[in-house]
Amino acid sequence: MITVALAMFAAAAIGLAVYDSLDPNNYFYYSPEDMAEFKHPTGSVLLVVLFMLLETSVVAAVFLSRRPSPLWGRGMIGLLVLLPWS
Numbered sequence: 001m002i003t004v005a006l007a008m009f010a011a012a013a014i015g016l017a018v019y020d021s022l023d024p025n026n027y028f029y030y031s032p033e034d035m036a037e038f039k040h041p042t043g044s045v046l047l048v049v050l051f052m053l054l055e056t057s058v059v060a061a062v063f064l065s066r067r068p069s070p071l072w073g074r075g076m077i078g079l080l081v082l083l084p085w086s
Contacts, residue, residue, distance in 0.1 A: 002063050002064065003060065003064065006056065006059060006060055006063070007056075010052065010053070010056040013052060014049055014052050014053070017045070017048055017049065017052065018045060018049065021040070021041070021045045021048075022040065024038040051082060054082070055079060055082040058075070058078075058079060058082075059075075059079065061075075062075030062076070062079075
């Protein structure tokens, strides 16, 4: 059950990130002319998606681990490093 919920949340978050990346209004431009020359930053979006998948796999490993229960708390503290990408 946790695996399905985690996969659904990850898919929703990744979908939202990709959807937001397609809107040129979400980017900073110095002038309106720059907006006319918009090029989608596909490489940057893929990098963010990769970090999101990495974070999801670490969360899944922490929650699905058969180790002692305090491990999930330490794992969550370790995931704080990836918080800016989520």
